[in-house]
Amino acid sequence: MSADDGKKIHAAIRAVCQMHSDVSKLLLDFDDFVPWPCESVFGNVATRDLTAQARTKYWMSEGVYRYLHSRAQPGLVEAITVCFIDSNLVEPLLLLGRMQYAVGEDKTITGLCEPWDLWRLYFDWNKDLPQRVPIDCSVPDQTRIKSARVIAAPLYSIGSRPEVGELLTTLRNVGATP
Amino acid sequence: MLLAEIHGKHLADARDNEDYLTSSVFGHLRYIPPGSFWKAFLIRCRSLPHEGSGITAYAYLSERAGMGIEKYGSLRAIFWPRILKDEPDLMLVFTGPNLPTLVVCVEAKLNAGKSGQGEQDQLARYLRACDSLDRMRPQLPTDAISVVVYLTTHDSRSELLDSLFAYGESSSARSRLYGLEWQDVLSAAEESQSTEKEPSYQILHDMVSFLRALNLTHFVGMTKHVHFVACDGRLFAFSPILSRVDVPSGLENIQGGWIHERG
Numbered sequence: 546m547s548a549d550d551g552k553k554i555h556a557a558i559r560a561v562c563q564m565h566s567d568v569s570k571l572l573l574d575f576d577d578f579v580p581w582p583c584e585s586v587f588g589n590v591a592t593r594d595l596t597a598q599a600r601t602k603y604w605m606s607e608g609v610y611r612y613l614h615s616r617a618q619p620g621l622v623e624a625i626t627v628c629f630i631d632s633n634l635v636e637p638l639l640l641l642g643r644m645q646y647a648v649g650e651d652k653t654i655t656g657l658c659e660p661w662d663l664w665r666l667y668f669d670w671n672k673d674l675p676q677r678v679p680i681d682c683s684v685p686d687q688t689r690i691k692s693a694r695v696i697a698a699p700l701y702s703i704g705s706r707p708e709v710g711e712l713l714t715t716l717r718n719v720g721a722t723p
Numbered sequence: 724m725l726l727a728e729i730h731g732k733h734l735a736d737a738r739d740n741e742d743y744l745t746s747s748v749f750g751h752l753r754y755i756p757p758g759s760f761w762k763a764f765l766i767r768c769r770s771l772p773h774e775g776s777g778i779t780a781y782a783y784l785s786e787r788a789g790m791g792i793e794k795y796g797s798l799r800a801i802f803w804p805r806i807l808k809d810e811p812d813l814m815l816v817f818t819g820p821n822l823p824t825l826v827v828c829v830e831a832k833l834n835a836g837k838s839g840q841g842e843q844d845q846l847a848r849y850l851r852a853c854d855s856l857d858r859m860r861p862q863l864p865t866d867a868i869s870v871v872v873y874l875t876t877h878d879s880r881s882e883l884l885d886s887l888f889a890y891g892e893s894s895s896a897r898s899r900l901y902g903l904e905w906q907d908v909l910s911a912a913e914e915s916q917s918t919e920k921e922p923s924y925q926i927l928h929d930m931v932s933f934l935r936a937l938n939l940t941h942f943v944g945m946t947k948h949v950h951f952v953a954c955d956g957r958l959f960a961f962s963p964i965l966s967r968v969d970v971p972s973g974l975e976n977i978q979g980g981w982i983h984e985r986g
Contacts, residue, residue, distance in 0.1 A: 570943075
């Protein structure tokens with residue numbers, strides 16, 4: 546162990562904190578990009594599955610999310626997820642998704658939309674998806690998610706707020722690759 | 724709280740308390756007389772769209788008053804005023820010689836949403852309360868021109884829509900209910916700071932620092948000041964930062980980078 550290791554770790558932790566700070570702003574500003582009227586599926590909760598236990602591998606969030614449900618088109622959700630920790634990642638990843646959930650006559654999204662859906666669409670239910678290209682994804686259960694389209698980009702390729710809007714426009718308008 | 728936060732003296736309980744935030748911010752802003760800051764503030768208060776686009780609280784109040792708010796002489800901030808059974812967070816009362824009184828009723832939120840539904844909708848109740856300002860303590864003129872501003876950390880248009888339905892949808896009501904974000908309060912302070920004289924300049928300077936410290940700014944891109952040696956992204960796979968051999972406690976269980984499987 547070198548004398549600088551502690552300082553390097555500290556610098557890394559500070560950088561992670563700055564990343565979290567930037568992503569927090571991104572999550573809150575996401576509402577401005579999504580067609581109105583919409584409402585947040587999970588309120589102001591942005592993450593889950595954190596542990597407070599002494600025995601653990603780490604005490605950090607693996608990812609954060611915000612899902613907005615369209616009030617004009619029941620079942621339509623546009624979502625953002627930022628992925629921090631996963632064996633498949635080489636750097637933090639931004640996911641933007643547009644999902645159509647199979648809402649019933651009551652048109653409620655509660656119980657249908659799950660916080661890690663966008664993550665699972667990109668990493669688990671579909672494999673080797675390219676980045677910066679909108680992809681119509683396979684879904685395991687069309688009784689819950691009828692269709693889904695995802696676009697991914699390295700988080701640190703996002704240098705400005707308009708770039709997020711451009712990715713969303715691409716997601717919505719460009720004919721997706723199946 | 725404001726100066727403590729600016730100087731890094733964080734109090735966790737206070738940081739997430741919307742009442743402390745409201746009192747810290749507006750407790751200082753109340754000393755700024757009507758002028759460029761309050762104009763910038765009210766320009767950022769936006770109504771729901773009606774027949775095309777929404778309007779700003781500044782445009783509405785200016786039209787009703789016959790002149791812009793920056794021409795008013797005095798501002799009085801009333802914190803947690805009582806209006807019958809209701810208690811909004813703040814009333815900003817603008818007055819001036821031979822000018823109609825302007826009342827901006829502010830309901831501030833940080834992490835929570837508005838309370839009540841239907842008849843009990845919080846913003847609908849405040850709109851009704853503003854219809855009866857003579858019942859407020861301290862009393863306000865019954866002919867005061869009033870608006871309600873919902874101050875949040877996020878886009879609140881859906882909540883405003885629910886409130887309008889609860890109050891009784893009309894173009895008049897739509898013109899009296901506005902949404903504003905804390906991030907916009909910061910941008911209003913930044914925009915107007917240079918045009919204000921002391922002590923307003925210092926107040927706005929401190930306000931910008933305070934809201935930045937609470938991360939209440941809009942996203943402008945990822946900050947890229949990373950000063951440590953970059954590896955391939957997997958913190959423990961290679962040794963540029965930390966060696967598994969050097970730190971055995973628990974790390975001997977990690978193989979080839981992150982091993983956690985999503986459950």
